Amino acid sequence: MSMVAEAPLKNAVPTDQELIDFVVREARLIDEQRFDEWLDMYADDAFYWMPLEWNQTDPRLTCSLMYEDKLLLSIRVERLKGARTFSQKPKSRCHHVLQTPQVDSRDAAANRYVTWTPIHYVETRLDEQALYAAWITHHLCVEDGKLKIKLKRVDLINCDAAFGNIQLFM
Amino acid sequence: MTRYAGNAEALRALVREQEVHRDVYVSEEVFQLEMEHMFPNSWVYVGHDSQVPNAGDYFGTTIGTQPVLLVRHTDGKVHVLHNRCPHKGTRITSETCGNTGKFFRCPYHAWSFKTDGSLLAIPLKKGYENTGFEQSHAAPGMAPVRHVRNYRGFVFAKINDGGLDFEEFFGESLSSFDNMIDRSPVGQLKVAGGVLRYMHNCNWKMLVENQTDTCHPMVAHESSAGTAVEVWKKAPPGTKKPMAVEIIAPFMSPYEFFENMGIRIWDNGHGHTGVHHSIHSDYSAVPGYFEKMKAAYGEERAKAILDENRHNTVYFPNIMIKGPIQLLRHFKPIAANKTLVESWTFQLVDAPDMLLERTLMYNRLINAPTSIVGHDDLEMYERAQEGLHSNGNEWVNLQRLYSPDEAGQTNVAVNGTSEWPMRHQFRAWTKFMTMGM
Numbered sequence: 001m002s003m004v005a006e007a008p009l010k011n012a013v014p015t016d017q018e019l020i021d022f023v024v025r026e027a028r029l030i031d032e033q034r035f036d037e038w039l040d041m042y043a044d045d046a047f048y049w050m051p052l053e054w055n056q057t058d059p060r061l062t063c064s065l066m067y068e069d070k071l072l073l074s075i076r077v078e079r080l081k082g083a084r085t086f087s088q089k090p091k092s093r094c095h096h097v098l099q100t101p102q103v104d105s106r107d108a109a110a111n112r113y114v115t116w117t118p119i120h121y122v123e124t125r126l127d128e129q130a131l132y133a134a135w136i137t138h139h140l141c142v143e144d145g146k147l148k149i150k151l152k153r154v155d156l157i158n159c160d161a162a163f164g165n166i167q168l169f170m
Numbered sequence: 171m172t173r174y175a176g177n178a179e180a181l182r183a184l185v186r187e188q189e190v191h192r193d194v195y196v197s198e199e200v201f202q203l204e205m206e207h208m209f210p211n212s213w214v215y216v217g218h219d220s221q222v223p224n225a226g227d228y229f230g231t232t233i234g235t236q237p238v239l240l241v242r243h244t245d246g247k248v249h250v251l252h253n254r255c256p257h258k259g260t261r262i263t264s265e266t267c268g269n270t271g272k273f274f275r276c277p278y279h280a281w282s283f284k285t286d287g288s289l290l291a292i293p294l295k296k297g298y299e300n301t302g303f304e305q306s307h308a309a310p311g312m313a314p315v316r317h318v319r320n321y322r323g324f325v326f327a328k329i330n331d332g333g334l335d336f337e338e339f340f341g342e343s344l345s346s347f348d349n350m351i352d353r354s355p356v357g358q359l360k361v362a363g364g365v366l367r368y369m370h371n372c373n374w375k376m377l378v379e380n381q382t383d384t385c386h387p388m389v390a391h392e393s394s395a396g397t398a399v400e401v402w403k404k405a406p407p408g409t410k411k412p413m414a415v416e417i418i419a420p421f422m423s424p425y426e427f428f429e430n431m432g433i434r435i436w437d438n439g440h441g442h443t444g445v446h447h448s449i450h451s452d453y454s455a456v457p458g459y460f461e462k463m464k465a466a467y468g469e470e471r472a473k474a475i476l477d478e479n480r481h482n483t484v485y486f487p488n489i490m491i492k493g494p495i496q497l498l499r500h501f502k503p504i505a506a507n508k509t510l511v512e513s514w515t516f517q518l519v520d521a522p523d524m525l526l527e528r529t530l531m532y533n534r535l536i537n538a539p540t541s542i543v544g545h546d547d548l549e550m551y552e553r554a555q556e557g558l559h560s561n562g563n564e565w566v567n568l569q570r571l572y573s574p575d576e577a578g579q580t581n582v583a584v585n586g587t588s589e590w591p592m593r594h595q596f597r598a599w600t601k602f603m604t605m606g607m
Contacts, residue, residue, distance in 0.1 A: 050540065052364050061523060063364040063515065063530045065540045071405075072414055072535075075398045079542055085393035087549035162367035162510055163539035165548055 006037075009145055013108045020101045022147045023115050023138055027096040030169050035077040038169075042070055043141065043148040050154040050170070065159070065166075076169075087167065094168045095122040101138075112150075113140040121170045133157045134170055174199050178607040185596045187577075188569040192558040194599070195373040195566070201506035203603065208487065209234030210329035211602040213339045215489045215500060216240050218516070219248050219323045220360040221267060226285060228274075229267040232502055233329060237261060238315060240325060243285045244272065250315040250327040251287040255279075256308035274312065287312035322351050323359055332606050334438070342581055343440035346483035350493035352475045354518035355466035359496065362517035363530045368539045370511055372551035374488060374503040375595070377511060380547060381482040381490040381499075382443050382591035384428035385570070387421045390550050394542035395421035413454075417532050420449035421543065431481065431586040435579065439486025439598030441591040445583045448481035450494035456524045484591065486598045495529045499537065507555050513537035568592045 006025070009018055022041075029038040042048075049059055050066040059067040068076075079085055101117040114137065121132045139151035154170045174180050174197070181203070184191040193200050214233045221229045222242040229240045230253055237253040239262070253261050255276040262274050262283075273290050274283045282290040289311035292298065303309055317328040319336040324347060326336065333339070351359055370377065380386065387395070398418040402411075432445030444450075463472035483491050488501040496516040501509055513533050517526045536543045558566070571588035577597065584590055 052366065052534075060527050061363065061530065063366060063533055063538075065366075065534065065538050067534065069412075069414075071401065071412065075394075075401045075418075076542060078401055079393050079397040082393045082397055084396075086390070087393070087545040160367075162369045164369050164371070165545050166540045167545055 006146070009142065009147065012142070012145075014113065014140075014142060014147060016103045016106075018147065019103055019106075019113055019115055019140060022140065023101040023117055023136075024098060026138075026149070026152075027098055027119070031094060031096055033080075033093075035080060039070070039074060039077055041147075041149055042073065042152075043143060043150050044070060046070055046149050046151065048073055048152050048154075048169070050156065051159055054159060056159075065156075066154075087165065090126050092123055092125045092167045094124070096120075096170075104137075111141045113147075114138065115140070119170065123166065123168055125165075125167070128164075130164065130166075132166075132170065136170070172199060173197075174203055176607070178604040181603055181607075182600055185600045186565075187574070187593070188572050189565040189567050190596050192564050192566060194596075195375060195555065196506055196558050198506045201373075201503070204503070205234040205236070207605070207607065208599065208603040209236075209503075211333045211605045212487050213317075213319070213326040213328045213334075213336055214487065215485065215498075216250055216318075216325045216327050218359070218361045218514075219320055219325055222248060224269065226269045226271050227267070228263060228270055228285075230261075230263050230265075233315070233327060234503060236329070238327070239263060239312075241270070241285050247286075248318070248320055248325055249286050250318045250325065252313045252315065254312070255281060256289070256311060256313070257281050262312065283311045287314045321347060322357075330606070333602070339438055340440065340485070341437050343436040343438075343442075343483070343485065346442055346480055346491060346493055349475060349478045349480065350491060350496055350516075352467075353463075353493070353496065354521055355462045356520045358519040359516040360519055361514060362526055363515040363533070366513040366533055366538050368511045368513070368537065368544060368548075370509045370548055370551060371507055372509060372548075372555040373506055374501045374509040375599075376551045376554060377499075377501045377509060378484060378486075378488060378490070378595060379592045380551070381484050382433060382441060383589075384431070384433075384443060384587050385425070386547075386550070387428070388424065390546045391421045391543055394546050395419060398422075413528055413531055414535060416453055417528075417535055418543070420452070423449065425587065428586045432583050433586050433588055433591055434581070434583045435576075435590055435594055437580045438601070439595040440484060441594060442480045442483035443586060443591075444479055444481030445586070448479045448494070450481065450492065451479040453494075453528065456522050456528075458522050459525065462521060484595070486595055487602070495532050496525075497529055497533060497537075511537070568596070 026041055048068045052063050052065050056062055097120040099118040101115040104114045104116045106113045117136045119134050123130050135155045137153040140147050141150050184194050217229050217231055217240040222240055225242050225244045227242045239251045239253045241249050243249050260276055260278045262276055281292050284290050315327040315329055319326050351357055395418050399422050402415045431447055433443050434445050435441045480493050490499045498514045500512040515529045515533050568589045571585055
């Protein structure tokens with residue numbers, strides 16, 4: 001297993017490069033299926049949001065593909081390990097290609113940093129391979145000297161298309 | 171090679187009392203015959219009239235594999251039209267839904283049609299003079315589906331002239347729609363929240379059958395619901411049970427729960443699980459809702475409406491509704507081995523928003539292409555679609571709790587794990603498949 005250990009922030013306020021490294025590391029942990037470490041990147045009150053509608057603003061009264069808190073994400077992670085998780089026999093694998101993340105906003109006083117990252121995401125399972133294109137918006141904060149995800153928003157370019165199974169994380 | 175076309179006997183032979191031949195799932199020829207006969211002979215769900223609230227509003231969908239439009243005409247009535255230009259066949263509408271104004275205009279040669287489908291104008295019409303155009307198939311305009319029924323907002327259509335009338339086709343089963351609609355204090359639903367579209371590489375009937383299959387949740391969903399229950403156990407004592415856990419955990423209920431919930435059988439393939447209780451019975455009360463219901467209906471009637479906890483009601487051929495959470499799943503056939511599942515949600519007009527919030531949470535947790543519960547089910551359907559190509563056994567067993575006297579019975583409540591609803595669906599399948607053959 002490769003070494004992408006989490007580097008502590010050098011100062012109280014993260015640099016742009018530290019924000020970028022964090023976003024890149026998140027994708028890598030998913031690709032390497034290090035899901036427990038991946039979950040640790042999320043704040044306790046975090047949400048992973050994959051809208052169903054183009055330019056969707058409301059996750060509550062408009063349906064989403066995913067709008068999951070840490071409890072639901074941890075159920076997914078545990079499920080992937082299960083002996084009777086038949087939709088993961090054989091297991092899926094995934095692959096992220098990221099454009100360099102851009103830091104859209106940084107507000108140290110409010111402890112809020114937002115990055116924007118176009119991605120291509122490939123998910124495979126045995127003979128099946130699917131390609132997705134999306135923009136990912138990370139809302140990050142610093143907790144106990146570490147960056148954490150408050151909100152990860154995944155906007156698929158074809159969010160309203162009819163999909164087959166999407167089983168891992170973009 | 172044609173084995174079944176024009177051969178009612180061969181089609182009937184596919185369905186036995188306790189088993190069905192795998193060709194009902196894998197044969198493209200049988201699939202084409204379903205599209206030519208079974209769907210046109212049946213009352214098929216088209217859409218909800220809240221999707222077309224104003225004159226000129228339209229919504230494009232399919233009946234079987236045929237493209238149709240639901241449209242609100244200038245007189246306020248909802249029509250269903252075949253969505254093709256009578257000239258060259260071009261699909262008339264560009265978007266799935268929208269407003270066309272006072273008329274449809276074909277984007278190819280600008281033929282135009284009133285919103286009831288009748289021909290309005292053709293450019294350079296004199297080119298058709300003395301050609302006998304009035305007698306052509308094109309002259310009437312966009313062909314309407316002649317048999318349309320709007321039942322309290324839910325629009326159904328039957329393409330063929332033969333078959334049963336609406337009341338005869340649905341009979342007492344409409345009580346599930348009534349209960350879903352009556353849950354609004356003003357007796358009205360509105361399509362809301364967006365539609366989840368999930369592509370399945372399996373036959374559409376596998377999905378329909380699964381709606382009343384109560385022996386699979388604790389097995390197939392052990393990975394999702396079972397894990398959810400295990401993860402939730404680790405929450406600190408006293409933590410309030412979140413809505414998501416209330417939704418997922420009941421899938422892990424034991425066999426006894428499902429046996430005792432009961433199944434009701436109606437004519438023509440319709441039926442529902444959850445005669446006595448269901449996985450929706452124990453949701454937390456939504457503040458302010460019962461008060462509104464009581465004010466609208468009186469306490470006794472309000473309680474009666476809300477105490478009805480039907481689980482899944484299947485309307486033959488291809489929809490299922492969940493009254494307690496206002497959800498409709500539409501199993502749209504595309505090919506013998508391909509089905510588009512659309513999961514629609516409804517807002518109870520004049521009820522608290524939290525009900526819609528819960529409905530949408532249920533929909534994305536259970537019915538989305540990103541849903542772990544959905545992944546469990548689709549895996550089973552796709553394995554069956556593959557496995558059925560084995561010649562070792564050409565039959566699918568539907569024998570559980572079979573009784574030889576069940577064929578003529580209707581409106582009976584039976585053990586909740588019976589496969590009677592599936593046998594009943596296939597009795598209806600034979601009836602509407604061979605009707606008029």
